[in-house]
Amino acid sequence: MSHVVFENVSKRYVLYARPIDKLKEVLFGKVSGKPFYALKNVSFSVEQGEIVGVVGINGSGKSTLSHLLANVTPPTYGRVTLGGKSALIAISSGLNNQLTGRDNIELKGLMMGLTKKQIQAITPDILEFADIGDFIDQPVKTYSSGMRARLGFAISININPDILIIDEALSVGDQTFTEKCLDKMREFRDQGKTIFFVSHSLNQVKSFCTKILWLEYGEVRMFGPTAETMAEYNKYLYWYKQLTKKQATHYVTKKRTGRSDEIERSTRGETIELSS
Template identity: 60%
Template sequence: MEKSVVVKNVSKKYKMYTKNSEKILDLISPKGYGKTFYALNDISFEANKGDVVGIIGVNGSGKSTLSNIIAGIIPPTSGTVETHGEAALIAIQSGLKKELTGRENIELKCLMLGFNKSQIKELTPQIIEFADIGDFIDQPVKTYSSGMKSRLGFAISIHIDPDILVIDEALSVGDQTFADKCLDKMNEFKEKGKTIFFISHSISQMKKFCEKALWIQYGHVEQYGLMEEVMPEYEKFIKAYKKMTKQEKKALANKVKKSRMIKS
């Protein structure tokens, strides 16, 4: 099988400060200052062309950080990401300029991706029709609801026809009719052999749409494989987690936080 995405030993870390003065100390101190938080730690996996991978994990595990790295929005701190083809991220506000109108955002995004004026002129009506946000298309994006931002972002990304599609909770807002329309479009991409990464809290959507599952657990890969093998293990974890008391959940959160932070 031909590889489309190869992630090797990827880590992403951020400095944590409790006050502004610590930022200055970090800059002037030879060894740095403060604590470092690992959003991702030594992540490795591969995806083939035509793979549809559901990225699962509890909140705060690093799913969105990983999706941004795959799409090339942010760089990893260490490790490498190799992608074969154009990647596009669909998230609620990804890539949208708040001061510009929806129509202007369409033109800007297409220009940035190398489309010429005639191509943009041809694509724009299709994108507007799919987004279906009415007269808001000519209003600044800052006036949009989360659902409208998601609609526009999805419409732009699918019509630029990327080779790798990364969808981060973009179907979690808005109405079911639009979500169904998006899933239909994603199935078209699936049939064309494109690679899709799908992040959603809807386990039923995952089971219905994805063939593989990548379980990210507190910054590292817990399990990666076929959906029917990984999802049952994840569901067991979620079931056990929900049975925990508030004190047990807090203790677990503190333990995880401590394991993901190091002193400079």
């Protein structure tokens, strides 16, 4: 049985010209926003123990996919099935800015179903891995992006999830910490855990991942073995970089607006399944 399955998954948001337009829609039912699909009819399955790299240029839906994998947000249409507990490591996700680092450890642990005794038991390992010193007792809002990534990574790996989602968390911080994180990810891989690695570092993705999921403006362009998919993605990047600004804008508009009605017709009524 597959460990992670996406079946015709779409995520739709509504964009409003002014904040008051959203309030009017809630109060009076007058739709004034513009629908925007961050993901459109995404389907794939991943077996337990696979390491999947998620690539795509900015705006392709990578972070939205991460949030669905981590149960942070539900799909608008379609079904997501997760075969275990998942944890997201991202620079801007999962930490409360107003709380101290130590308080965030407890909060995240409780949210993941751990008891206070279990949280106390793993706290020393979290502190050692994060290695941020006295800042652990300071509000997270005072942290640099690198320190946030350190703490977020340390908490998530010590909670010991079945599915680990890493969203650009290794793009900040020093090389020593990056290697430390990669070593831990290899340890997780050897334990048979499933890992999704979202990154613009194609060298890291190519060397670490067994498969690649390539997203292009909310849709799956390709999903397959690393070498084959990366070769096609590199060709695409070379082509895309040759476009003029006008050509790129036209291309993006066409990709974004081509299938909204089709999505709504084909996926309306689908059930949502989130299992652990």
